Amino acid sequence: MVNNAERTQTPEPDRPGDLLNLIRTGRARTRGELGEVTGLARSTVAQRIDALIEAGLVVEVGGAPSTGGRPPSLLGFNAEAGVILAADLGATHSRIAVSNLLAESLVETTAEIDINKGPDAVIGWLLDTFDRLLDEIGRPPSEVRGIGIGVPGPVDFARGMAVNPPIMAGWHMHPIKDAFAQRYDAPVLVDNDVNIMALGEYWVMEPKVDDFVFVKVGTGIGSGLILGGVLHRGANGAAGDIGHVRATSEDVVCRCGNNGCLEALAGGAALAGRLRESGLDAMGGRDVVRLVERGDEDATRAVRQAGRLIGQVLASMVNLLNPSLIMIGGDLARAEQQLLAGIREVVYQRSTTLSTTDLTIAVSPLRDRAGVIGAAAMAIDHILTPRAIDEALAGIA
């Protein structure tokens, strides 16, 4: 019987990987502190730290104030012990980075590339870009420790494949990981764009808000759920898909084939389409924002109303999940005054009193960079789990 007690326990660290996490998060800075926090014998701590130092993951960074005798040396996480390849692939716009083990970009670039060129063309281009960026900063491919990739469509996370993506022609069930796994000796993680944005925002958030929902309002609409401090992906990696929740009983056909979906009413593409019908020049969400910034009344009204519709769906989500933070990102979030006003208006009216007691609704601070930071964070989280570290150290020994 597996039960909650086991799953919710706070583990008392007792492995090299656990010690690494204590150092990485600043909860213990010396061998002595590690001994106190873990209750491990001095000799055990010393032995394990030696292994982490040998593996290059921990470095001695100077002396700490002594409590008598020789000053203990301060231990630091060596964020430069390898590099991470990170990509946030959008429909037409991508951001690529090589980062250190704290998800800090060492080099970063953006590019316009149409995801509909298909997996062979896009992945080939991405491999070339990674190689070029590594070359720019003088780090060899052998230093790559992990690869994180976000794509603009539903992903079966366990298999790392897009499943019936509405805007990624040719990507359905394509084994994205393979090409990268062949080129680099490192794990490859693939997830959808909104999940990596949520991970990116959560990575930099301080202090952490453990029940947190990230909502992307771009061409389409989606969300990433951090629940109890963990990204909730669901049984098939499909969690967070609020774009195809029914938001009206009106007859508005969505690209997914269903009727009245939120995205078909309040997504950037839908808004642009409606403004074009009114004779305005708007090809996508960014044009809508530009019109709002210029003070266009139709565009302003449209974004405010989109906010209300999104607010309706988020009100249900607040009742269901009771998060303490909803963060709005994506192109439309740039029209934040209008969009957030509409969202707040409906959420605070429609959600239950208890569930909105401590609720904050805010705009994404990382904006366009959330995805690429999250892609790196996803890879780092994977390679630095205590278990992964232990296995890596066992390989060295």
Added chain:
Amino acid sequence: MVNNAERTQTPEPDRPGDLLNLIRTGRARTRGELGEVTGLARSTVAQRIDALIEAGLVVEVGGAPSTGGRPPSLLGFNAEAGVILAADLGATHSRIAVSNLLAESLVETTAEIDINKGPDAVIGWLLDTFDRLLDEIGRPPSEVRGIGIGVPGPVDFARGMAVNPPIMAGWHMHPIKDAFAQRYDAPVLVDNDVNIMALGEYWVMEPKVDDFVFVKVGTGIGSGLILGGVLHRGANGAAGDIGHVRATSEDVVCRCGNNGCLEALAGGAALAGRLRESGLDAMGGRDVVRLVERGDEDATRAVRQAGRLIGQVLASMVNLLNPSLIMIGGDLARAEQQLLAGIREVVYQRSTTLSTTDLTIAVSPLRDRAGVIGAAAMAIDHILTPRAIDEALAGIA
């Protein structure tokens, strides 16, 4: 920086409480197996097991097949090392039990008591009932290890108080725990009725389905969310409240003060009300089920339509959470053919393809007993966390 890696790690057990969990869940049955699974030294395992045996939580239950030499003794979790008091308080109907440490009832009773009599009357009655049940099975109050209580309204779990409950007159912010904490030397946990039902179903489920939603369709409508194997309560303990999600734009006022809530349309009270308007004799959900069982067409149609409305809200929830199991309980679930047909019809139509790939929608197997088992399970999970066990053993030593 606290991150996912730390939170999602599977801890390698290294404390008495961890050893207890290995024994309790059958993952290790002998001192030798415990050593293998944990990597702990033989002497360390022996010492910790001695402490658990002294505390009465572990017993030697006989010999295991030997691999040579003296046969190792099999270790068992002693489910009789204390008792749990469990109560599932409903609006008018309650179920009370004294159980062992596996949430198996040693004695169990049901009673009709109106929750609106208020906290003093109901809690006084519950204390008397617990005493009487303990007396019946000859266990003294000193053997009570934990107390779990479910109530029919929103609960701030951390504080153990009902918050603005719509049907519990006088209970708002009443310190429910206090009276029990004064009488028994054991922790008291209070949660809403639907969360304890979800916990009860999850406790007996084998194999466990880790992304699982329990939906109660009774007088009102609510849900309990097991996500990643953990009950998700949200920032204020308000998670799972689907009864007050907007399900229609029609002008139907809900008892919560809002308009068009699911509960005001598809809950047992709402259905009974509408059937009374048609001249039928229905005071609540159970009467509606009785009418359906007798083949009444109006009642059958009403339940089917209620299923569709619930299905609409669940379709959004499936898109959002991507669970692999939705379990329907509560009085209306007795009309399962009609209710589930309506629910399935809409969920499979309205949810995205990926999110319904592995989705099962089924009726609660525990039925009326889910709550009381879950109330016991909640208390057991709390008192048998490794940390709680360690603290208890430290108290003994």
